[in-house]
Amino acid sequence: MMSTVLAMAAKDLRLLVRDRGGLFFTLAFPFLVAIFFGSIFSGGSGEPRQLQILVVDEDGSEGSSLFVESLDRSEALSVELSSRVEAVEQVRRGKSVAYVALLPGFGASLSHPFAGSPPRAELGVDPARGAEAGILQGLLTQFAAERLQDAFGDPSGLQENARSGLQAIELSGATGPQAEGLKRLLTEVDRFATTQDTADGQEPRSGGQGGGFKLEPIRIEKASIIVAKNGPPNAYAISFPQGILWGILGCTAAFGLSLVSERTSGTLVRLQSAPIGRGQILLGKALACFFACSVVSVALVIFGTLAFGLAPSSWGKVAVAIACAAMAFSGIMMFLATLGKTERAVSGVAWASLLIMAMLGGGMIPLFVMPGWMQTLSNISPVKWSILAMEGALWRGFGWDEMLLPCVVLLLVGSVGLLLGTKLFRWPNA
Amino acid sequence: MIRLAGLTKKFGERFAVRSLDLDVPRGEVFGLLGPNGAGKTTTLSLMMGLLEPDAGVVDIAESGPPTDVGVRRKMGLAPQALALYQELTGRENLRFFGRIQGLSGTQLDERVDHGLEFVGLTPRANDLVAQYSGGMQRRLNLAAAILHEPQVLLLDEPTVGVDPQSRNHIFDNIEALKAQGRTIVYSTHYMEEAERLCDRVGILDQGELLALGGVNELIEAHGGLGVLTITTEAGEVRSIETENPVIALADWNRSELETVRSFEMERPGLERVFLNLTGRTLRDT
Ligand SMILES: Nc1ncnc2c1ncn2[C@@H]1O[C@H](COP(=O)(O)OP(=O)(O)OP(=O)(O)O)[C@@H](O)[C@H]1O
Numbered sequence A: 001m002m003s004t005v006l007a008m009a010a011k012d013l014r015l016l017v018r019d020r021g022g023l024f025f026t027l028a029f030p031f032l033v034a035i036f037f038g039s040i041f042s043g044g045s046g047e048p049r050q051l052q053i054l055v056v057d058e059d060g061s062e063g064s065s066l067f068v069e070s071l072d073r074s075e076a077l078s079v080e081l082s083s084r085v086e087a088v089e090q091v092r093r094g095k096s097v098a099y100v101a102l103l104p105g106f107g108a109s110l111s112h113p114f115a116g117s118p119p120r121a122e123l124g125v126d127p128a129r130g131a132e133a134g135i136l137q138g139l140l141t142q143f144a145a146e147r148l149q150d151a152f153g154d155p156s157g158l159q160e161n162a163r164s165g166l167q168a169i170e171l172s173g174a175t176g177p178q179a180e181g182l183k184r185l186l187t188e189v190d191r192f193a194t195t196q197d198t199a200d201g202q203e204p205r206s207g208g209q210g211g212g213f214k215l216e217p218i219r220i221e222k223a224s225i226i227v228a229k230n231g232p233p234n235a236y237a238i239s240f241p242q243g244i245l246w247g248i249l250g251c252t253a254a255f256g257l258s259l260v261s262e263r264t265s266g267t268l269v270r271l272q273s274a275p276i277g278r279g280q281i282l283l284g285k286a287l288a289c290f291f292a293c294s295v296v297s298v299a300l301v302i303f304g305t306l307a308f309g310l311a312p313s314s315w316g317k318v319a320v321a322i323a324c325a326a327m328a329f330s331g332i333m334m335f336l337a338t339l340g341k342t343e344r345a346v347s348g349v350a351w352a353s354l355l356i357m358a359m360l361g362g363g364m365i366p367l368f369v370m371p372g373w374m375q376t377l378s379n380i381s382p383v384k385w386s387i388l389a390m391e392g393a394l395w396r397g398f399g400w401d402e403m404l405l406p407c408v409v410l411l412l413v414g415s416v417g418l419l420l421g422t423k424l425f426r427w428p429n430a
Numbered sequence B: 001m002i003r004l005a006g007l008t009k010k011f012g013e014r015f016a017v018r019s020l021d022l023d024v025p026r027g028e029v030f031g032l033l034g035p036n037g038a039g040k041t042t043t044l045s046l047m048m049g050l051l052e053p054d055a056g057v058v059d060i061a062e063s064g065p066p067t068d069v070g071v072r073r074k075m076g077l078a079p080q081a082l083a084l085y086q087e088l089t090g091r092e093n094l095r096f097f098g099r100i101q102g103l104s105g106t107q108l109d110e111r112v113d114h115g116l117e118f119v120g121l122t123p124r125a126n127d128l129v130a131q132y133s134g135g136m137q138r139r140l141n142l143a144a145a146i147l148h149e150p151q152v153l154l155l156d157e158p159t160v161g162v163d164p165q166s167r168n169h170i171f172d173n174i175e176a177l178k179a180q181g182r183t184i185v186y187s188t189h190y191m192e193e194a195e196r197l198c199d200r201v202g203i204l205d206q207g208e209l210l211a212l213g214g215v216n217e218l219i220e221a222h223g224g225l226g227v228l229t230i231t232t233e234a235g236e237v238r239s240i241e242t243e244n245p246v247i248a249l250a251d252w253n254r255s256e257l258e259t260v261r262s263f264e265m266e267r268p269g270l271e272r273v274f275l276n277l278t279g280r281t282l283r284d285t
């Protein structure tokens, strides 16, 4: 009997695809919402914004504070000093994008590029901000490399560096091609620094020939951070869930209307005269609506991920959120279809109710912009719970326990809608 | 095959069908005749189990009421209101309706092809129904009712609004279905269709069955006398009700001065049966 229900759903989806007007509301408009509002609020996409980071100076040496200063001078960064505990907490709670901790010994290692290990820094970045993490890592390497360059620009410092480096290698008794290569380089550097005129500093090489030796300007260790609650990574993280909701609303209206038109066009009579139950007829319609809602939502999430930097923190939760929202609105669709006799009447009632749900639930104006009393009021709108579940899965980093409330609300709404819709449905002639 | 007993359906205070008793034996083509609003569609809906009767029973093939899914499997309905998806092609419509009848695979393919061929729509199978003429839609509406080869076929005014060509096609279809031994209930307000196709007819008016029987039987019982219409040389028209037109014409010749230019004899038909039973003609109710 499932095959009957599937046949009904397949027929409805085919009809939906053939309906240009319907397709606009179920597909084109949601994409427009997602892209249009996202691009309006994401600010000029051309010039890069300053990346706000927290810096923890655990070294406290002259070298490390010079490094912090050079970070601060950079156009790309805005730096604030902080304690480690505070910094970790800020990033974890989404208040800050990242922190950089300069580990003890940072300054010394930085000014002795050939001795011991490279300067070590710890980087803690909000996992949802992968792009920024990359940029930050690049910037840190760049600054450390510049400090290295400065060292080469100062002949006496360079000579001292080279000698202490040579000493360190001999003391450690290291052998092998890499140690030999380094020794050769340092000897060269020593000779170069001795004969160097003070006026013209020459560009250093970052690596020596032979032995595959490489200088590592900075060693960055990444701290793993579990984000509790964070703000949206960008405007698209707000606009895509909104777009998805508009897609779901479009499907809800389209299928509510198609259910009514089964009655007005007489096809319902034929369905009823087939050897299938009334429940199956309605279930087929609900299922078709569920499919359509899911397909549109998944398409938007994938599109947003590929093209607009949406980075779902959990695909499993995204799937659950979409399924729950689709279920809720399939139920709402069934109920709305009982609210009028003709397509025109149902279309009016359905869009009026759906638009109010969207307005209250953050489908038009994002929830966080609303005043407190309105956010409370928004709890009555299934749109709010759908957006919450979607955002929870996309970037709020909800755990399953936090997903539970919106999902249960949505499933309840869906069940009640389905139940009322089935009970109140006007069969022809009855 | 179809048995109705004391069948009654009211909408509000108005009886749409009132204490209807009827037996349609296997293989019969039964005509349900009546003017607009007589209760034909309501009767067929009750037969199909689409409506719950207020009183009485419907029994199909002695297997129970059609509200039973298993019983409905033996039945096909071509509704009066076209029941087709305008934005699907003819073939897509039939494939869908075949599926919900439980057909699948090659059987579905075969039945759909056969259905299209049967009603002569194979060349237009892949056009959207929205692009079909009224007559073509009627034919598809019929094809959709016979996909699952039902024993009992209910056709609600299968020829309304079609051109004579489609109408003849549908007549041929019904005769073919009859030859296959199917039991057919055919509702119409065209008497000549009933005279051509039906073994028996029931005349329905305001929800009540006024007369029931073979076409000739009813005409004999309720048709009254034939009507002889004479047009004189002067252009006057006279109508004489008579059992024997030859004698009536001879009488006229003997007694009247005016010469006969032409005459016409009309045998009573179902139209007159209806007029005599209700005092109204079929078309002006
Ligand atoms: N759903 C309904 N609600 C109220 N009254 C109805 C309903 N369906 C039919 N009726 C009434 O029942 C009566 C019989 O209607 P029905 O449709 O059975 O007539 P019909 O013989 O099929 O007429 P037609 O030749 O116009 O199709 C009419 O008076 C009609 O107004």
Ligand SMILES: [Mg+2]
Pocket (backbone or CB within 6 Å): B040, B041, B042, B080, B156
């Ligand atoms: Mg009718």
